[in-house]
Amino acid sequence: MKKVHVNASCEYDVLIGKNILEDSGKLIGEIFKKGKTAIISDDKVYSIYGETVKNSLCENGFSVETFVFPNGEKSKNISTYTKILEFLAEIGLTRSDFIVALGGGVTGDMVGFAAASYLRGIKFVQIPTTFLAAIDSSVGGKTGVNLDAGKNLVGAFHQPSLVICDTDTFKTLDEKTFADGTAEAIKYGMIKEPELLEKLSGDFDIEEVVEICVKIKRDIVKVDEFEGGVRKLLNFGHTIGHAVEKCSGYSITHGHGVAIGMSIITKATEEFGICDSGMSKSLDGLLEKCGLPSKCPYTADELYKVALSDKKRSGGFITVVLPKVWGECILNTITVEKLLEYIKKGI
Ligand SMILES: NC(=O)c1ccc[n+]([C@@H]2O[C@H](COP(=O)([O-])OP(=O)(O)OC[C@H]3O[C@@H](n4cnc5c(N)ncnc54)[C@H](O)[C@@H]3O)[C@@H](O)[C@H]2O)c1
Ligand SMILES: [Zn+2]
Structure with missing residues (x-):
């Protein structure tokens, strides 16, 4: 144990x-x-x-x-x-x-x-x-x-x-529910540990992956329990992911929504020239391998309308998590109008 x-x-x-x-x-x-x-x-x-x-x-x-x-x-x-x-x-x-x-x-x-x-x-x-x-x-x-x-x-x-x-x-667990977890594991890889992404692309030892992920979360929570700063990194893919879940009336599950959210924000970040080119394609490939979606069934306007009720919004601003390189993301506070641009670029 x-x-x-x-x-x-x-x-x-x-x-x-x-x-x-x-x-x-x-x-x-x-x-x-x-x-x-x-x-x-x-x-x-x-x-x-x-x-x-x-x-x-x-x-x-x-x-x-x-x-x-x-x-x-x-x-x-x-x-x-x-x-x-x-x-x-x-x-x-x-x-x-x-x-x-x-x-x-x-x-x-x-x-x-x-x-x-x-x-x-x-x-x-x-x-x-x-x-x-x-x-x-x-x-x-x-x-x-x-x-x-x-x-x-x-x-x-x-x-x-x-x-x-x-x-x-x-x-x-059925395959879909298991994949919901893989989406969050991919999130940890994207924000902190690129080697984890490699593990997830093959047959992995479940206990080892659980331990790696829990340790990453533990380390983040230790320095920022109440989400004043770095804990926000754990929201990678979540602002848009939550909007996808909500738009579907929760028939799209959390991990699947997050997978789509990570795909959209990564593609937009790449289009804006913030992360390396090719990242979006590789991420989508990994999601597919893990039985997760990257395509969004909703329009940018539908998602944006719902994303406006996100609790992470503060007045006319929202903090988004953007990938920079494999295993490293940055926090960026943008206007809600800019969020619409991101969604449009990434969808
Ligand atoms: N608090 C946090 O930090 C945090 C982080 C990530 C996600 N969440 C929340 O977690 C929720 C999603 O969690 P989830 O994906 O575990 O959903 P869930 O609890 O709804 O479980 C998914 C389905 O699997 C079934 N199930 C659970 N364990 C099973 C098992 N061992 N064998 C067979 N069936 C089993 C459940 O009955 C359910 O139908 C969302 O509401 C999300 O917002 C919270
Ligand atoms: Zn989550």
Whole structure:
């Protein structure tokens, strides 16, 4: 089992290994005293892994309640979030208890936000079951839900107390959901580690890739937990990616939206002469190899209209992440009108 230690406003471990779900109760028991807990999960994940985690917690002396909601991005809203809060109150969870988020990024983000706000904040454990959640959403403390107006528009920074990542759980992911994670891994390669891009273009060791990505995120979060500066690099491809997701009514998933967003912004950056020529073609080639799209089904105007509600906008300005060379991106604050130009050039 690999262990990555995160040192943010609170410290915690990210445990990465094969078949460690069975030991989740024991691992959690090492940091929490025996008492009450709630596993919150979506229906699909709970049906495959719920019993394993529940049994492990019970065997290790915890009393466990469960809350299950319908899987998918459409559930990541205020209504499900409220139901989770009412459930926590109903079972009488107190501040000395903790919650377990078992699932992908939707579960982790929403349960993390419930943990951040219930009783003004209680502890929680992330058990990511998607490649994307393992390398990105379960680490770093960004939590939240979507509003009708846009993605992740309400939320809080709230770090987990422990992350348990069993890479064997990825075996039950469909190809598309696995590829969503690869998109975020490509993002890490683009902003920090070009060798990672090479690894991703072939058969890769999943545990090794999870560890590399978590370490990159850990290092960024350590210096900029609340996204005043460098953490914005993690938004590479995301402003346009979120717009793609929103335009599709979330039928295009997060990683696929980000893939299209990375492709558009890289092509535009190349056209503006900021990055080397040829980068866009190579990136699109890698995306295709990994089963990810680069072509956008929407017009520049459609995307722009939606991108204007991005929470990273500040007045008439927005910070975009632009590739410079492989493994290095820069932050550039541009007017929203300029963003339209970027989208038009990159689409
Ligand atoms: N907080 C952050 O820093 C951060 C970073 C990146 C993405 N996100 C968010 O993460 C979300 C996307 O996460 P996601 O792609 O994990 O989506 P998800 O949680 O919706 O999971 C995708 C699908 O896979 C299913 N699933 C999950 N694990 C499974 C398994 N092991 N086997 C079979 N099926 C499984 C789920 O039921 C769901 O249908 C988005 O809402 C995005 O905004 C947050
Ligand atoms: Zn993302």
